[in-house]
Amino acid sequence: MLIRFNVKNFLSFSSRDDGQSQEFSMISGKVRNKKAHVIDTDKLKLLKFAAVYGANAAGKSNLVKAIQCMRTLIVNGFPKGSSTWYCKNDSENRGKASYFETEILLNHRYYAYGFEVILSTQQFVSEWLVELMPDNREKVIFDRDLTHKTYSFAKEFQADSLYDKLQVYADDISDDRSVLMLSVLNKHKRGLYHQFKQAQIFAEVYQWFEQQLDINFPDQPISDYSYMVQTENVEKICRFISAFGTGITDFQLVEVPVEKVFDEIPKSIRSELLTNIEKKAAEMNANSHCSKWGVVMRSRHDFFTLEFNPEGEILCKTIQFSHGSKKTLFSLSEESDGTIRILDLLEILLSEEGKVYIVDELDRCLHPTLSYQFVKTYLQLAAEKNIQLIVTTHESRLLDFDLLRRDEVWFINKKNSGDSDIYSLEEYNTRFDQKVDKAYLEGRYGGVPIFSTVFPVTEK
Structure with missing residues (x-):
């Protein structure tokens, strides 16, 4: 299950005012109703649904593209054209590293996997896999600094001959800044996981990105039927x-x-x-x-x-x-x-348990009532299984507290600088009897178009 996704210096996402990455989260807020919408784990409560709103060109699709970019870099390597995908709103961003990190729930454990990459030169800067422990400690499974050509593995990987094998793989790519360690450990390495069960975590994290994360854009069929x-x-x-x-x-x-x-x-x-x-x-x-x-x-x-x-x-x-x-x-x-x-x-x-679907423009080609009915049906079915659906949409009818929780609604707004900001409806003190769809269309939460006169009329 997806817990959090963080990104910085990618397309319209630069950084927050404090310099930190932009963050999208599936962690539930303080809302107490609609408990069936939540996956209740030992440590966290995770949402099964999220709707992301914003004006055209605000950055909704860029959020989806950021998640897809991270997945592609792991599974397939650098996609065509990715050298220009840094945030161009500041010319200095060309030489700066872009930041990607995803936190996931996997087999009742919590992990954070991420990397930094200079997209303009297509070179990775750092890479890490961390287990987030119940007592809030962080256990580093592996850490790789490509600038200084150093790496380290957790203690349980340093015993027997497993560490020797991992060391060989790491040494083989010590001078290659174009590949990720997680990718290398999942290319024709089936024998590694048969021989060393404790190394399975590398395969499981990789397979989550490859098989469990399903990302869909408007210009491609979602299903092969x-x-x-x-x-x-x-x-x-x-x-x-x-x-x-x-x-x-x-x-x-x-x-x-x-x-x-x-x-x-x-x-x-x-x-x-x-x-x-x-x-x-x-x-x-x-x-x-x-x-x-x-x-x-x-x-x-x-x-x-x-x-x-x-x-x-x-x-x-x-x-x-x-x-x-x-x-x-x-x-x-x-x-x-x-x-x-x-x-x-x-x-x-x-779909069965465990899948995370991300759908850009859910409401494309759908009548508003049909979009509402689909989300309602999904939430009814999701009450019986652990599954997640994240959508971008313009459909304001979904902004209904009879259908959704307040923490299931997110907005993306474009600032005057051209940078996109991500924030949740949880950040607003919204009463449960508030007509959220009306307030959204009036621009109360941002994320709606601001129109100006294209052809001004000159007074004579």
Whole structure:
């Protein structure tokens, strides 16, 4: 679970007035109602939902991009164009380090992982992994200073031959400031974790970023619809789809010609897919227990499953939906953008424990009532499991104390300097009978557009 995220010197996020990083937190405040919205741990109470508000260009998407940037640097390395992602509001920021740190709850323990990086030169400055102990002590698991080429590991890693292995990995990258230790310890190191159980924490933290943190932007599909392939979900899916007023009464997987699918796949992807099919076919022939293999493919307006057997035969299916009693089938591309958006979001409602979803512009393509209903449904389902959903939105109808707690509402406001500030509604003394949506639109909490006259009228 996500506890906190801190960032400094990234896009519109410079630093607070005291020089500290900007902070977004899922730690619950003093609100006592709606306890089902909270994950109650031994040490902390964590929220299961947060809505982030702000005017266009205030920095809402930049918060999501900051979390995504940290994840990408860990899992894939420097993304294209990242050398210009420092905060440009101050020219000196080009040579300064950007700061990223995430606190997480993992297996009933609390960890903080972070690093500093000079984005303009794409060089890491420092890296650390710390366990936050119940008595407020900090236990450093590993610490790396790339400027002075030093590193250290906790005492339990200094026994036997584990420390020797870790030392070799650290020494190998002592002169390489372009890679993270956490990344190195998770590239083809499966044998390390089989041999040394105490080293598992490096894999677990990495896997949290890679597998548990699900970040979604408006220009990409949220789901590949693989949840629809699982037949045990059909009844539940139909119930959800019907409840959101899409008009869909049923869906089914329908066979389509393989040529139709391959014609729509870009040549480079098609070539890679065919190579993988050949490899998998060879593996299935060598393994009598493996009878079939499949992939799910999703574009903005299409969905396909490809299933292969050892003989090289390919079975292709797509999803189609029926509306009303006549059972006429329609393809995904024939559904409205709003319906497709709901179908994307269903994956969140069907998700298992432990996932953290971040959705930029939740309300895109959705009617205000539908956005409200989705959040309401999510919170009802989340009462029975530990899951988190963080969204950015303009939808003021969600600012309703019948739906949300005060500490579940955040704002991002852009100052005159161009820097973005993050703050919670908890910072305001808001009565529970306050019409928060009206106050927000009036600009009481910031985070709303300030309009000026574009073409002033000159008096004659």
